[in-house]
Amino acid sequence: MATSNTHKTIRAIVDYGGLAVFAAGYLITRDLVQATWWLVAGSAAALAIGFAVERRVAPMPLLAGGAALVFGALTLVFHNPAFIKAKPTVMNLLFAAALLGGTAIGRNPLKLLLGESLNLPDAAWRTLTVRYGLFFLALAVLNLIVWFKFSDAVWVFFRFPGLLILSVAFSLTQVPLMMKYMKDAEAPPPPVD
Secondary structure: OOOHHHHHHHHHHHHHHHHHHHHHHHHHHOOHHHHHHHHHHHHHHHHHHHHHHHOOOOHHHHHHHHHHHHHHHHHHHHOOOHHHHHHHHHHHHHHHHHHHHHHHOOOOHHHHHHOOOOOOOHHHHHHHHHHHHHHHHHHHHHHHHHHHHOOHHHHHHHHHHHHHHHHHHHHHHOHHHHHHHHHHHHOOOOOOO
16 A cells, blocks of 8 residues: 555656656757657656556546647647647636536536535635636636747746646635635534523
8 A cells, every 4th residue: 555655746746747747848859849749658657657556547637637648649640839738728718617617507516526625615615616717717818828928938837837836826825715614614513501
């Protein structure tokens, strides 16, 4: 059985290995199409390592790795980096649509994904879901801005580690909301006389 540190290392490899290899590939080749070979190989290897060690691949890394393989393959087949550059916008738009659309029809998609790890009331889940939906929408637009206004090198570093840093920073801004509601959820009931 894997230790906690081993599990964290494998999670990091599965989640970010493909992107890290892509950034390294771009640094070496200075060519997005060539670096995409690195992304495809790194993503496939990361998913294989995750499966070999854990005997499963979590849904989100599988979705991200699968998308990297699809958009990477399109980039390689057509020798056009527009496909790999479009991936963050397409994926973030899909996440935003799932979260905001789910909320609009009375569902709580974020609670379905994280409900077991956080004990929050439905109102907090709705707020958190809308905030994340808007955040993903903003990331989709930001990717387009960086793609069309800046060099390939800037876009690569925006992609990794830039998007990771933005995501962590945004998540940290949501901690006060979660803590507020987690305290309310854990408060003992008032004494009854």
